[in-house]
Amino acid sequence: MSDLETRVPQIGQRATCSWRDSTKHKGEIVERRLKGSSAGGAPPSGSSAPSGSGSPKPDKPSDYEYYVHYVGFDRRLDEWIGSDRIDLTSIEVVQKRASPNDQGRTRGRGRPPSVNPPGAAHGHGSSNDPAILKLEKEHEELTKVKNIGAIQMGQYEIDTWYYSPYPDEYSGIPKLYVCEFCLKYMKSINTLRKHNSTCTCTRPPGDEIYRDGNVSVFEIDGNKDPLYCQSLCLLAKLFLDHKTLYYDVAPFMFYVVTETTQKGATVVGYFSKEKNSSEGYNLACILTFPQYQRSGYGKFIISLSYEISKREGKAGSPEKPLSDLGKLSYRSYWTLILFRLFRDRGDIDVEEICRETAIKVEDIISTLQHKDMVKEWKGQHVIHVEKSKVEEYLKRTERSKIRLCKPECLVWQPKEGTK
Template sequence: MPRPPKEIVPAEPNISVGKFYFVKREEELLKSKILDIRIGESNAKEYYVHYESLNRRLDEWVQADRIVTRGVPGDEDLGSFSQNLGGQRNRIDEEDLVDSESPTDDLEREHKQLTKVKHIDCIQFGMYEIDTWYFSPYPDEYGKQKKLFICEYCLKYMKLEKTYRYHLGECIRRHPPGKEIYHKVTLPPFQRQGYGKLLIAFSYELSKIEGVLGSPEHPLSDLGKLSYRSYWSWVLLDILRELKGNVTVRKLSEMTSITCSDIISTLESMSMLKYRVGDDAACVTPHLVDECIRSAQFKRPRLTVDTAHLKWDPPNTGKTDDSGSIVEIDSSEDEDSPMKSADERNDLETDDSNSSF
């Protein structure tokens, strides 16, 4: 009696850490680098990929069927590119180790290496399941879980859903512990509803009452920078479109509690700083203001702070000081330029004329 044919098991593709491949993502093939390999729940290999053209927060674990190892036009060039880049990277790493300026450089390099791969794919936080963006430094037994369960009241984290359900029945807290754990952040389930700008506006209203200048901690994340820049743009344009005559950057800072440096960088981002040859005034015309207001950068917040109902006594602290230094203009290409130094450009002029520059 003939034996039944053996089940044919497809050969596992030869995919290596550090190599570049094309990976399928939302109907596209994107050049990606393999950063790590793990064994998934079904005992199949999973590969942690970084998409070269996308932000690091979109790195993810994928299965082999999403990775194209052959048959893609130009994949020979991709393979040689990965080898060359890998060799170059090794040489750079070796040079960095030899020429390290301080122990801090080595620690930063080690931190980057340890945090480049995220193992937690999502968390259960209250009634929401939230996808993660970056590595989180949980202890090993928790940090390697695909999903963590976190109590939204006491922030206790757990590996098992049954433990989480039991804890919810026992937890007596109704807010996170501590008195100063606040941070301007909007969790993913509540994003794109105006809460981020509301928190930013609220913090600046407190700064106005306190009589100090406010600025976010730097460096900002990419999304943080977009949120603050959008708020600053709206506040400044809202003032400039109603303003007649001249106003200094320092005066705008006093009106808004936004630092001079943040005001200048925002105006520069909107191409609103125009310097006239032979004049020490930066000129912002009504035409420029109207153009910016019509652009996507000017977005009136969905939610605003009603200061009439804001009752708060500030703590007894001293005022902060801002240098008020104005944007530095690089005139190296024209040594004969009559431009004055950056420190002399203290006036931001709103010009009622239709002159162009």
């Protein structure tokens, strides 16, 4: 056996690693732990067994498990693997320039980059503010490693994608058990069974504002139901890469989409919205949980946010900046709505589109510019509609069923003084 094959891989090194399907990909070692340690209880990286413990000092690659980020892929694919899935002869060191803020910093409990299904999730975007960028960098460092491996929610067992700041006693467990109705989280299946025998919750709190068949939407005030909303945010963070709303839920309204079964209304996804957004944002965070993705709920939730904006009598826009995936999801929705309007109405100006759809003018223009359908004439934006392009797009898009909010099923009205 060569010296390379007996050398313990170090944090920051890269090597060829095997995925579960045996395909090979370049991976970066983000963290490591002694084999048999939990994610939350691993000793500091590179540490050896305690002296006097009677255990031999770990000095072989197989003594450790390695938390690997696959270069060029989303962080949700990061995982703990054994040395048997690392080509030890391919190890290379990645040179990283340390920033002044990194000096003297200790490594926090580890996480690492992106292929979500379009429309699946969008959290808060990043900022150009240096102070916020520094906080985001520190947050990323402290949350590099997934602290919970999977969740059991109703009939579904779902692998998690990212770190979520659950209380410390829940960190490092392989599976978290979540009540599908009240979202209370537990460490064991026995605790969940005991909880289920006494839990009387069969739907989210708040007011039911939408019902279409077995699909309902509940409006929940973060100030009135903080525990449920905090549990929702912690659960959502397991599937959102960037999201900083965990416990301060009071300034937000939550719109929770459910599917009703014989047992009750189970959570499909949600969006949150600031009660008072000075920027006119009509959505802060959006998520469809993995077990319900690719069922059209992304567009449904976006369309719901705009239907509410219409009833408020003002145009809205999602919180900026959008993530790359958020941008794709919204551009897809905006294009669909605009092209349907062009098909049904023909010539229509930007201001009228804004009034009818509640989509902000800048979002309309950016969408049409992306489709090369806006011309400037005497300082004004003029829409240049190509009928064939519109028809071809709609023909291609509408082959599959599109799920949108039905205005006639929405009983929501703005409270007095909020328009």
